Amino acid sequence: LGLFDLAGRHVVVSAGGTREALDPVRFLGNRSSGLQGYALARTAVARGARVTLVSANASLPDPAGAHVVPVGSAREMREAVLAAAEDADAVVMAAAVADFRPAEYVDSKIKKVPGGEPAPIRLVKNPDILAELGAGKRPDQVVVGFAAETDDVLANGREKLKRKGCDLLVVNEVGADLTFGRPDNAAVVLGADGSATDVPRGPKEDLADVVWDLVAARLGGHDRD
Ligand code: C5P
Secondary structure: OOOOOOOOOEEEEEEEEOOEEEEOOEEEOOOOOOHHHHHHHHHHHHOOOEEEEEEEOOOOOOOOOOEEEEEOOHHHHHHHHHHHHOOOOEEEEOOEOOOEEEOOOOOOOOOOOOOOOOOOOOEEEOOOHHHHHHHHOOOOOEEEEEEEEOOOHHHHHHHHHHHHOOOEEEEEEOOOOOOOOOOEEEEEEEEOOOOEEEEEEEEHHHHHHHHHHHHHHHHOOOOOO
């Protein structure tokens, strides 16, 4: 494993959690801190890559040497990721992307009607960015997804890897404060080739380095242009 094994490569990392607006002051969001995605960006810079970090609502300092593209919603993230992915050697979707968004956005703050019932929130599906990347990827491109599972972690992970068409899927067990906002993580990285790499609990940088090891091995056969 060379120290600069990602030199000359362009990698795209998404991080954080998308926010889906209901009105100018409210949104549906999630608990992703962005720590894992930022660790991926930092380690990729350290290994010599040109890094585009598409960051959704993470309150973290910009990683030195990475190009940071801030986004808010899933649809904004899709635009930014697909644009950056065009010339990318690898794309790692570490962000928690909202599966659904409110069907309508109300231009002014939603008021409570005195004595009235709250209006229901109707949801519509967001685009699945990872599935789109998987379906559209060049043969020389490596696409990596993350999956947070609470049960049947491996079986669900295998199914998701296939459905999303990615090369690698990092499967985390979540719940009971296992991952979100913590500096450490534990995971199994599943490969489309049937491989499974166990990453014991440790700093999010350690998991990031394992991901880049696996990415670099898959890029190895392809010359950069
Ligand atoms: O289906 P699920 O949300 O568990 O998939 C998680 C993976 O898919 C993550 O890599 C996440 O970044 C990505 N994703 C996406 N677009 C969505 C939902 C998830 O790219 N709308």
